[in-house]
Amino acid sequence: xxxxxxxxxxxxxxxxxxxxxxxxxxxxxxxxxxxxxxxxxxxxxxxxxxxxxxxxxxxxxxxxxxxxxxxxxxxxxxxxxxxxxxxxxxxxxxxxxxxxxxxxxxxxxxxxxxxxxxxxxxxxxxxxxxxxxxxxxxxxxxxxxxxxxxxxxxxxxxxxxxxxxxxxxxxxxxxxxxxxxxxxxxxxxxxxxxxxxxxxxxxxxxxxxxxxxxxxxxxxxxxxxxxxxxxxxxxxxxxxxxxxxxxxxxx
Amino acid sequence: xxxxxxxxxxxxxxxxxxxxxxxxxxxxxxxxxxxxxxxxxxxxxxxxxxxxxxxxxxxxxxxxxxxxxxxxxxxxxxxxxxxxxxxxxxxxxxxxxxxxxxxxxxxxxxxxxxxxxxxxxxxxxxxxxxxxxxxxxxxxxxxxxxxxxxxxxxxxxxxxxxxxxxxxxxxxxxxxxxxxxxxxxxxxxxxxxxxxxxxxxxxxxxxxxxxxxxxxxxxxxx
Numbered sequence: 117x118x119x120x121x122x123x124x125x126x127x128x129x130x131x132x133x134x135x136x137x138x139x140x141x142x143x144x145x146x147x148x149x150x151x152x153x154x155x156x157x158x159x160x161x162x163x164x165x166x167x168x169x170x171x172x173x174x175x176x177x178x179x180x181x182x183x184x185x186x187x188x189x190x191x192x193x194x195x196x197x198x199x200x201x202x203x204x205x206x207x208x209x210x211x212x213x214x215x216x217x218x219x220x221x222x223x224x225x226x227x228x229x230x231x232x233x234x235x236x237x238x239x240x241x242x243x244x245x246x247x248x249x250x251x252x253x254x255x256x257x258x259x260x261x262x263x264x265x266x267x268x269x270x271x272x273x274x275x276x277x278x279x280x281x282x283x284x285x286x287x288x289x290x291x292x293x294x295x296x297x298x299x300x301x302x303x304x305x306x307x308x309x310x311x312x313x314x315x316x317x318x319x320x321x322x323x324x325x326x327x328x329x330x331x332x333x334x335x336x337x338x339x340x341x342x343x344x345x346x347x348x349x350x351x352x353x354x355x356x357x358x359x360x361x362x363x364x365x366x367x
Numbered sequence: 368x369x370x371x372x373x374x375x376x377x378x379x380x381x382x383x384x385x386x387x388x389x390x391x392x393x394x395x396x397x398x399x400x401x402x403x404x405x406x407x408x409x410x411x412x413x414x415x416x417x418x419x420x421x422x423x424x425x426x427x428x429x430x431x432x433x434x435x436x437x438x439x440x441x442x443x444x445x446x447x448x449x450x451x452x453x454x455x456x457x458x459x460x461x462x463x464x465x466x467x468x469x470x471x472x473x474x475x476x477x478x479x480x481x482x483x484x485x486x487x488x489x490x491x492x493x494x495x496x497x498x499x500x501x502x503x504x505x506x507x508x509x510x511x512x513x514x515x516x517x518x519x520x521x522x523x524x525x526x527x528x529x530x531x532x533x534x535x536x537x538x539x540x541x542x543x544x545x546x547x548x549x550x551x552x553x554x555x556x557x558x559x560x561x562x563x564x565x566x567x568x569x570x571x572x573x574x575x576x577x578x579x580x581x582x583x584x585x586x587x588x589x
């Protein structure tokens with residue numbers, strides 16, 4: 117089953133009198149349960165693409181098609197921002213509870229759901245802390261928990277680990293893989309970090325410089341438990357790096 | 368002197384609460400809706416520079432010397448020493464006038480300074496307009512609302528002292544200052560001035576510490 121279908125999508129920004137053709141046209145689709153990574157250099161419009169899919173920007177041409185939720189309602193979309201999107205005036209518990217409260221879910225069920233996700237993410241002891249009391253890594257973990265508690269049909273992630281140091285970022289990548297093994301959520305993940313893409317994704321799409329277009333699609337045929345040091349891992353890394361370098365040398 | 372101070376304090380309490388009760392909702396609406404803002408901002412900008420003191424004679428004409436005790440039909444208290452007797456409506460009205468504009472402007476500022484990312488996050492998390500207003504916009508606006516309240520109460524306190532020095536009342540700490548001047552009791556006059564300064568500082572510090580918590584939570588994230 118297709119979880120997301122993007123057809124002929126292109127976006128232009130108008131700032132005062134200037135027009136910037138930011139993206140496209142691009143076409144791609146994701147099967148349910150897949151993990152697709154969009155890899156591209158800074159300024160290629162990958163964040164714009166993600167925001168358009170989330171409905172935060174309007175496309176000039178083309179369509180974003182996300183099938184309805186199995187129970188007939190609109191699709192549930194999760195979005196993890198780069199950083200700082202937690203509500204600073206709410207505790208971690210209240211942040212995660214937000215979407216359930218907005219949907220007027222019963223208080224007892226809300227509490228159960230939030231507590232189970234806190235436990236799963238190793239955040240139980242931070243339940244009553246405020247975001248500013250947490251490290252950057254823990255904040256992003258909480259942001260991920262806030263999206264996962266909705267049980268999204270499609271999870272969009274906008275360079276969620278790029279502001280973290282390498283060690284923390286790798287740790288969160290490992291966590292994410294384990295979580296998704298259990299949840300089988302469809303994920304569209306945007307990054308400029310090639311290693312991150314190879315480690316996480318089932319398939320990688322490389323976007324070129326502005327206006328971003330798809331320059332390469334690559335299925336990452338690696339086992340579920342990935343080692344960053346294995347030969348095949350390094351081969352993917354080198355091959356994608358070459359594509360990247362060619363983009364930089366002749367944009 | 369205690370009586371005069373109490374009279375002034377209760378007047379400010381009434382006028383300032385009224386300013387808050389009206390100023391905050393108006394500010395929230397003006398901050399949230401472009402239409403309301405466009406509609407009301409000209410009026411606010413015209414009314415704001417009009418000094419409250421300048422309006423005292425007019426408001427005495429409009430409200431006569433009517434006081435709260437008359438408003439509540441307690442005419443028989445007229446010749447007794449009673450707080451309600453000293454709450455001239457005209458005086459409360461100019462206090463409201465003095466306090467309401469900083470509160471409106473602070474609230475608008477607060478609503479408009481909400482981070483776009485927080486609103487987007489709320490939308491994606493399924494929050495409707497009202498829910499986002501209640502749980503995202505208002506909490507992010509709180510520090511600015513408190514700032515507006517602090518400026519507002521400072522204005523009210525200045526206005527009431529000046530107003531009490533003018534005709535229309537024979538009570539309150541401002542009246543005390545003028546009256547002791549006329550009797551050449553400069554000791555009482557100076558004591559009153561010290562009280563005015565002290566209470567003004569208390570108001571400002573009090574509201575500041577109330578607003579502190581919300582400010583800390585918001586600013587750390589920025």
